[in-house]
Amino acid sequence: MKKTIALLPGDGIGKEVVDVTVEILKAIAEHFNHQFQFNYGLIGGDAIDQKGTPLPEETIEACKKSDAIILGAVGGPKWDKNPVELRPERGLLALRKALDLYANLRPITTFDSLLDSSPLKKEYVSGVDFVIVRELTGGLYFGKPSERIVRDGEDSVVDTLFYKRSEIERILVSAFEIAQKRRKHVTSVDKANVLESSRVWREVAEEVSARYPDVTLEHMLVDNAAMQLIRSPRQFDVIVTENMFGDILSDEASMITGSLGMLSSASLSSSGLHLYEPVHGSAPDIAGKGLANPVATILSAAMLLRQSFGLEEEAKAIEKAVDNVLNSGTRTADLANGEKAVSTKQMGEEIKNAL
Amino acid sequence: MKKTIALLPGDGIGKEVVDVTVEILKAIAEHFNHQFQFNYGLIGGDAIDQKGTPLPEETIEACKKSDAIILGAVGGPKWDKNPVELRPERGLLALRKALDLYANLRPITTFDSLLDSSPLKKEYVSGVDFVIVRELTGGLYFGKPSERIVRDGEDSVVDTLFYKRSEIERILVSAFEIAQKRRKHVTSVDKANVLESSRVWREVAEEVSARYPDVTLEHMLVDNAAMQLIRSPRQFDVIVTENMFGDILSDEASMITGSLGMLSSASLSSSGLHLYEPVHGSAPDIAGKGLANPVATILSAAMLLRQSFGLEEEAKAIEKAVDNVLNSGTRTADLANGEKAVSTKQMGEEIKNAL
Numbered sequence: 001m002k003k004t005i006a007l008l009p010g011d012g013i014g015k016e017v018v019d020v021t022v023e024i025l026k027a028i029a030e031h032f033n034h035q036f037q038f039n040y041g042l043i044g045g046d047a048i049d050q051k052g053t054p055l056p057e058e059t060i061e062a063c064k065k066s067d068a069i070i071l072g073a074v075g076g077p078k079w080d081k082n083p084v085e086l087r088p089e090r091g092l093l094a095l096r097k098a099l100d101l102y103a104n105l106r107p108i109t110t111f112d113s114l115l116d117s118s119p120l121k122k123e124y125v126s127g128v129d130f131v132i133v134r135e136l137t138g139g140l141y142f143g144k145p146s147e148r149i150v151r152d153g154e155d156s157v158v159d160t161l162f163y164k165r166s167e168i169e170r171i172l173v174s175a176f177e178i179a180q181k182r183r184k185h186v187t188s189v190d191k192a193n194v195l196e197s198s199r200v201w202r203e204v205a206e207e208v209s210a211r212y213p214d215v216t217l218e219h220m221l222v223d224n225a226a227m228q229l230i231r232s233p234r235q236f237d238v239i240v241t242e243n244m245f246g247d248i249l250s251d252e253a254s255m256i257t258g259s260l261g262m263l264s265s266a267s268l269s270s271s272g273l274h275l276y277e278p279v280h281g282s283a284p285d286i287a288g289k290g291l292a293n294p295v296a297t298i299l300s301a302a303m304l305l306r307q308s309f310g311l312e313e314e315a316k317a318i319e320k321a322v323d324n325v326l327n328s329g330t331r332t333a334d335l336a337n338g339e340k341a342v343s344t345k346q347m348g349e350e351i352k353n354a355l
Numbered sequence: 356m357k358k359t360i361a362l363l364p365g366d367g368i369g370k371e372v373v374d375v376t377v378e379i380l381k382a383i384a385e386h387f388n389h390q391f392q393f394n395y396g397l398i399g400g401d402a403i404d405q406k407g408t409p410l411p412e413e414t415i416e417a418c419k420k421s422d423a424i425i426l427g428a429v430g431g432p433k434w435d436k437n438p439v440e441l442r443p444e445r446g447l448l449a450l451r452k453a454l455d456l457y458a459n460l461r462p463i464t465t466f467d468s469l470l471d472s473s474p475l476k477k478e479y480v481s482g483v484d485f486v487i488v489r490e491l492t493g494g495l496y497f498g499k500p501s502e503r504i505v506r507d508g509e510d511s512v513v514d515t516l517f518y519k520r521s522e523i524e525r526i527l528v529s530a531f532e533i534a535q536k537r538r539k540h541v542t543s544v545d546k547a548n549v550l551e552s553s554r555v556w557r558e559v560a561e562e563v564s565a566r567y568p569d570v571t572l573e574h575m576l577v578d579n580a581a582m583q584l585i586r587s588p589r590q591f592d593v594i595v596t597e598n599m600f601g602d603i604l605s606d607e608a609s610m611i612t613g614s615l616g617m618l619s620s621a622s623l624s625s626s627g628l629h630l631y632e633p634v635h636g637s638a639p640d641i642a643g644k645g646l647a648n649p650v651a652t653i654l655s656a657a658m659l660l661r662q663s664f665g666l667e668e669e670a671k672a673i674e675k676a677v678d679n680v681l682n683s684g685t686r687t688a689d690l691a692n693g694e695k696a697v698s699t700k701q702m703g704e705e706i707k708n709a710l
C-alpha cells in the first residue's frame with residue numbers, strides 16, 4: 001500500500017513524540033511492505049514564529065495532499081500573551097474547521113499494567129472501556145456573534161452556541177455507527193432542562209436512534225454525566241455530546257485511567273481525510289528533555305492505520321507491541337512508580353523492537 | 356432572635372429532608388432561645404400539580420416576607436414530558452432570577468469518618484477543603500435568543516451565553532471576599548482560548564484581584580479544571596466560574612467526597628435574602644421510603660444560621676452534632692457500608708439528641 005501521511009508536530013513535546021512515532025510507522029512499512037510518505041507542516045506557535053500565522057495556507061495544502069494527518073500538540077507560554085488570532089490553539093481550531101473534522105473520538109480504556117496509576121480506586125476503573133464522541137466543529141466554539149457589546153448602556157459580552165440540525169444529526173449517526181460495532185449502547189449527553197439546542201439534540205438523537213434498533217439510547221444531563229464518569233465509569237460504551245461539553249467531559253474522563261500519556265484520539269471528517277493526535281498537550285515544562293511518553297501518539301498512529309487505511313493487522317501489531325512493552329515494566333517518567341524511567345526515544349525503540 | 360424562614364420542600368425526598376431539618380431548627384431555637392417562624396411555599400412539580408405553574412406568585416411572596424429560604428429539591432419523572440415552561444426545574448431557575456440569587460456556594464470538604472466512600476483513593480481526597488463559587492443568574496442559562504431558527508435555509512438552533520461585565524465583577528468579588536476568610540487562593544475557571552466571554556472574565560478577574568493584594572489569583576481552563584479536580588483536588592481553595600461550567604464542575608466535585616448526601620449549598624443574593632439547599636436532587640427512586648440522608652439539608656440550615664443570621668455558635672452546634680453522630684457510626688443507606696442503616700427520621704433524631 002502506498003500512502004501519504006501529513007505530520008504536524010507543532011509545539012513542545014509534540015515534536016519529540018511525532019519523531020518517535022514516525023520511526024514506528026517506518027518499521028511497520030518495512031515489515032508489512034507498505035510505502036508511507038511523510039509531508040511535514042507547521043502549526044501552532046512554531047508556525048506563528050516562522051510564518052506569522054498559527055495555520056499557514058501551505059499546511060492546509062500539505063494536509064489536503066495527504067491521506068491522513070498526525071498532529072503532535074500546540075501551545076506554550078511563549079505565545080500566551082498574543083492576541084487571540086495569533087495564539088497556537090487558533091491553528092488547531094482553524095484546521096478542524098478547514099478540514100471539517102467534525103467527529104472527535106477518544107477511546108478511554110484501562111491498561112491492566114497501569115491500573116494503579118489512576119486517582120480512582122481499582123474497583124471503579126478496572127474494565128473501563130468506552131469512547132467519547134465529541135462534536136468538534138460547531139457549538140460555542142464557532143458561533144457568531146462572539147464579541148463585546150453594550151446592552152442597556154452596560155458593557156457586556158456575548159458568545160453563541162449555534163448548531164444546524166444536520167450537524168447534530170451527523171455526529172449522532174457517527175456515535176450510533178460506532179456503538180453498533182461495540183456494546184451497542186449510546187449515552188447522549190446534553191442539558192435539555194436548560195438549553196434549546198439540547199432539546200433539539202435530544203429530538204435528533206431519538207430520530208437517529210430509530211434507525212438503529214439494535215442500539216440502546218440513553219439521555220443524560222451533562223452535570224450528571226460529570227458525576228457518573230467518576231461514580232461508575234464502566235456503565236458507558238459510547239458517549240456522544242456537543243463540542244464544549246465534550247471538551248470538559250473528555251478531559252475529565254482522561255483522568256479515569258490515570259495515564260494521560262497513553263490516550264489517543266481521532267478527528268474524523270466528512271471528506272475521509274482524518275486527523276490523529278494524542279490527548280495530552282504540548283507540556284512545555286518537559287519539552288526537549290526526552291521525558292515525554294510517546295505512547296499516546298504511537299497509539300494514535302495505530303488508530304490511523306486501522307481507520308484511514310483499513311490496516312487492521314498493522315494497527316494490532318502496534319497495540320500489541322505497546323502492551324508487551326508495558327507488561328515488561330518499561331515506563332516513561334509519567335508512569336514510573338519506583339521503576340527507573342526510560343526516555344521518549346528509548347520507549348520508541350522498545351516498542352519498535354517488540355513489533 | 357426572631358426570624359422567619361421560608362420552606363420550599365419541593366418534590367421527592369425534598370419533603371422528607373426538609374421535615375427533619377425543621378425539627379433540628381426548632382431544637383436550636385429552643386436551646387438558644389430564638390424564635391423561628393416558618394413560611395411554607397410550593398415549588399417544582401408539586402406546584403405544577405396544585406397551581407399549574409412551577410413557581411406560583413405566592414411562593415415568591417412568601418420568600419420575600421422571610422429572612423432566609425430553605426429549599427428541598429425539585430423534579431421527577433412525572434413531569435419529565437411536560438413542555439419546558441411546565442417543568443419543575445423551571446421553578447428553581449425562575450426563583451434564582453426573581454430573587455437575584457447570583458452566587459451559588461458549594462463547600463467540598465471530606466468527613467474523616469467517610470473518607471472510604473469516595474471513588475477516589477484516600478491519599479487523593481483526605482484533607483480536601485474548597486468552595487466552588489458558581490455564577491447562578493447569567494450565562495447560557497438566561498441568554499436570549501434561545502430558540503429554533505432557520506439559517507441559510509436550514510433548520511438550526513441557537514443559545515446565547517450573555518454576561519454584563521458588572522455581573523462578572525460581582526461574582527468575582529464574592530469569590531475574593533470568601534478567599535480572604537480562607538486560604539487566600541482563587542482559581543478562576545474559564546475557556547479564554549475559545550470564548551470572548553471568558554476573555555472578559557479573565558480581564559475582570561485581574562481587575563478585581565488588584566483590590567485583594569493578599570489573595571492570589573490563578574486562571575485555569577475549564578477542561579484542565581475538570582482534570583485537576585480528580586488529579587489533585589487539594590490544590591483548590593476557592594474556585595469561581597460562570598454558570599454552566601459551575602454546574603458541571605460542582606457536580607463532578609461532589610463525587611470527590613463520595614457522599615453526595617452530605618453536601619450543602621448556599622445561593623446568595625444582592626438583597627440579602629439567601630437560599631440554602633442540599634446539593635442532591637429529588638431522588639424519585641427512593642422518595643417516601645425514609646431512605647434519604649437528611650444531613651445535606653441539615654448542614655444547609657447550619658450555613659443559613661451562620662450566613663444569614665450571624666449565628667455562628669448555633670451553626671457550629673449543628674455541625675458538631677453531625678460530626679459526632681457520624682463518628683459514632685450512624686449511617687443512612689447511602690453511606691452504609693456493612694453497618695445497619697437508619698432512616699431519615701432516625702438520623703434526624705440522633706443529630707437532635709447530639710446537639
Ligand SMILES: CC(C)[C@H](C(=O)O)[C@@H](O)C(=O)O
Pocket residue numbers: 089092093247548549578
Ligand atoms: C486547545 C483547545 C482550543 C482545544 C479545545 O478546546 O478543543 C483542546 O482543549 C482540545 O480539547 O483539543
Ligand SMILES: CC(C)[C@H](C(=O)O)[C@@H](O)C(=O)O
Pocket residue numbers: 193194223444447448602
Ligand atoms: C435543575 C437544574 C436546572 C439545575 C441547574 O442546572 O442549575 C441543577 O442542576 C443545579 O445545579 O442546581
